[in-house]
Amino acid sequence: MVGAKVGVTSGRAKQEFNDELLRITMMVDIPYNFSAGTFGSIFFRELKDSRRIMGIKCNKCGEIFVPPRVLCPECLVELSIDDCIEVSSEGTVEGFTVVNFPFIDPNTGKVRNYPYGTGNIKLDGVSNLLWHFLKESDYSKIHNGMRVRAVFEDKRVGLPSDIRYFETIEGEGEK
Amino acid sequence: MKKVAIVGVGQTKQEASKPHQSFAEMLYEAVKAALNDANMWFDDIGNVVSASSDFWDGRTISNMAIQDVTGTTYKKTESKVASDGTYATVYGMMRTLSEYYDTTLVAAHCKGSEGNTRIITNAIFDPLYQRAIGLDAISGAALQARRYMTKYGITEEQMAKVSVKNHGNARNNPYAQLPMDLKIDDVLNSRMISDPLKLYDCSPISDGAAAVILASEDKAKEITDNPVWIRGAGYSIDAFYLTDRDLAECDSLRAAASMAYRMAGITDPGRQIDVAEVYDSFSYQELMWTEGLGFCKPGEGGKLIDSGRTQMDGDLPVNPSGGVISAHTVTTAGLVRVVEAALQVRGEADKRQVPDVNTAVAHGTSGYCGQGNCVIVLGREK
Numbered sequence: 001m002v003g004a005k006v007g008v009t010s011g012r013a014k015q016e017f018n019d020e021l022l023r024i025t026m027m028v029d030i031p032y033n034f035s036a037g038t039f040g041s042i043f044f045r046e047l048k049d050s051r052r053i054m055g056i057k058c059n060k061c062g063e064i065f066v067p068p069r070v071l072c073p074e075c076l077v078e079l080s081i082d083d084c085i086e087v088s089s090e091g092t093v094e095g096f097t098v099v100n101f102p103f104i105d106p107n108t109g110k111v112r113n114y115p116y117g118t119g120n121i122k123l124d125g126v127s128n129l130l131w132h133f134l135k136e137s138d139y140s141k142i143h144n145g146m147r148v149r150a151v152f153e154d155k156r157v158g159l160p161s162d163i164r165y166f167e168t169i170e171g172e173g174e175k
Numbered sequence: 176m177k178k179v180a181i182v183g184v185g186q187t188k189q190e191a192s193k194p195h196q197s198f199a200e201m202l203y204e205a206v207k208a209a210l211n212d213a214n215m216w217f218d219d220i221g222n223v224v225s226a227s228s229d230f231w232d233g234r235t236i237s238n239m240a241i242q243d244v245t246g247t248t249y250k251k252t253e254s255k256v257a258s259d260g261t262y263a264t265v266y267g268m269m270r271t272l273s274e275y276y277d278t279t280l281v282a283a284h285c286k287g288s289e290g291n292t293r294i295i296t297n298a299i300f301d302p303l304y305q306r307a308i309g310l311d312a313i314s315g316a317a318l319q320a321r322r323y324m325t326k327y328g329i330t331e332e333q334m335a336k337v338s339v340k341n342h343g344n345a346r347n348n349p350y351a352q353l354p355m356d357l358k359i360d361d362v363l364n365s366r367m368i369s370d371p372l373k374l375y376d377c378s379p380i381s382d383g384a385a386a387v388i389l390a391s392e393d394k395a396k397e398i399t400d401n402p403v404w405i406r407g408a409g410y411s412i413d414a415f416y417l418t419d420r421d422l423a424e425c426d427s428l429r430a431a432a433s434m435a436y437r438m439a440g441i442t443d444p445g446r447q448i449d450v451a452e453v454y455d456s457f458s459y460q461e462l463m464w465t466e467g468l469g470f471c472k473p474g475e476g477g478k479l480i481d482s483g484r485t486q487m488d489g490d491l492p493v494n495p496s497g498g499v500i501s502a503h504t505v506t507t508a509g510l511v512r513v514v515e516a517a518l519q520v521r522g523e524a525d526k527r528q529v530p531d532v533n534t535a536v537a538h539g540t541s542g543y544c545g546q547g548n549c550v551i552v553l554g555r556e557k
């Protein structure tokens with residue numbers, strides 16, 4: 001009936017009304033095509049084509065950062081592609097966490113197997129850290145100071161996951 | 176009250192796509208240009224106000240990713256306006272007026288090429304009632320254009336004249352995306368997008384960045400002999416639901432303009448303003464915004480374009496840069512209007528320069544169909 005009112009007044013009626021409250025579900029995927037830019041393209045291309053991890057050396061402070069970027073984060077000097085250099089694929093774990101909840105990989109849309117180990121890795125000679133997977137599956141063995149090296153996928157596509165994980169270098173950096 | 180001046184401006188070329196730059200690298204290009212323009216460097220900047228959209232950037236709190244390229248490594252304060260760059264300019268003006276900071280860097284960027292325009296512009300609308308009907312930037316604007324034509328007898332030819340004028344003006348602007356030599360029939364015969372809007376009635380979605388450096392009255396005089404003064408600023412917002420508004424009217428723009436004009440001491444905008452840069456996402460919007468800015472009476476935007484006054488050789492040129500219809504960097508296009516208006520006041524707009532500019536207006540919008548509006552009056556004198 002046009003003009004009829006829906007009245008919700010008494011406590012009992014409110015409770016019944018609450019039971020009927022609706023939710024509207026939306027399933028919207030928003031695709032993005034992020035530009036890697038010139039520096040990012042160098043990083044991912046070298047990873048894919050040559051199994052090389054690229055960084056950039058500031059020509060003012062001399063510090064090396066991974067991945068390459070347009071400004072030195074320390075002194076804000078503008079850097080160029082000529083400042084890009086290969087860095088070591090070995091380093092030291094300076095922080096870690098074992099992820100123990102389901103995580104959706106944004107590149108695939110699929111839930112990644114968990115738990116999995118990740119570490120903040122200081123590549124030899126580099127000033128900042130690179131966050132990546134750790135191979136070590138005995139999580140009690142993961143510790144700061146452990147030495148690791150990058151293991152590259154055989155089939156690489158130009159994504160961070162072209163590095164499969166960092167594996168432990170036995171005999172170095174023991175607890 | 177003390178005044179704030181623009182002492183440096185920078186912008187990138189606005190293009191369909193800039194694959195050689197991430198959005199932060201793209202923003203750095205504009206910031207560097209503004210710093211060079213003001214003969215300053217990062218350590219001279221007091222604080223930063225940015226404008227961008229998480230949806231367009233494809234990240235949560237996306238301004239966190241621009242800190243290096245706006246120099247906040249030096250532990251400055253930065254805060255973001257998730258809206259158009261004109262609002263960031265007003266916010267920056269307020270911060271400078273607080274006298275806590277001598278200088279403010281205002282920086283805006285958008286990479287329209289990275290997201291999906293249909294999905295993102297649909298997502299502003301109400302998810303319960305309107306989103307699923309398909310409202311987005313274009314269909315919403317089509318509703319407004321139709322209503323504007325119905326109420327005031329605006330014709331498709333008058334709308335087309337805006338497109339011809341602005342794409343033509345863009346030929347003088349090396350930063351514009353779509354310089355074009357169009358005739359009215361080209362616009363009228365272009366592909367129908369959403370009746371009555373045709374392809375050349377609509378702006379593209381662009382990649383680009385802009386930056387402006389603001390300084391306090393005392394500091395500005397130290398930095399430059401050619402400061403551009405912010406004489407007035409105002410902003411206002413209308414109802415959220417398009418269905419609650421009379422879309423033929425731009426009441427919030429009238430309110431924003433009146434706030435800015437009062438502050439600037441402007442009583443007859445159609446005579447006292449020498450040039451305007453307005454946010455014409457669609458051809459018909461320039462006609463509406465000229466009404467809202469008081470260049471003519473409500474409903475007379477069509478007559479105004481017919482009169483020729485808003486052409487480059489008229490007495491009140493509108494969008495010498497080519498306007499937003501020639502390059503649309505969402506959240507950034509309003510700051511581009513500020514940059515262009517400042518260049519006009521400085522007499523440094525090269526081939527798109529309007530002679531003898533004393534007073535210029537920059538206009539930005541936020542939301543759809545001009546829901547929110549921001550108006551900034553710039554002048555050679557305080």
Ligand SMILES: [Zn+2]
Pocket residue numbers: 058059060061062063072073074075076077
């Ligand atoms: Zn450095």
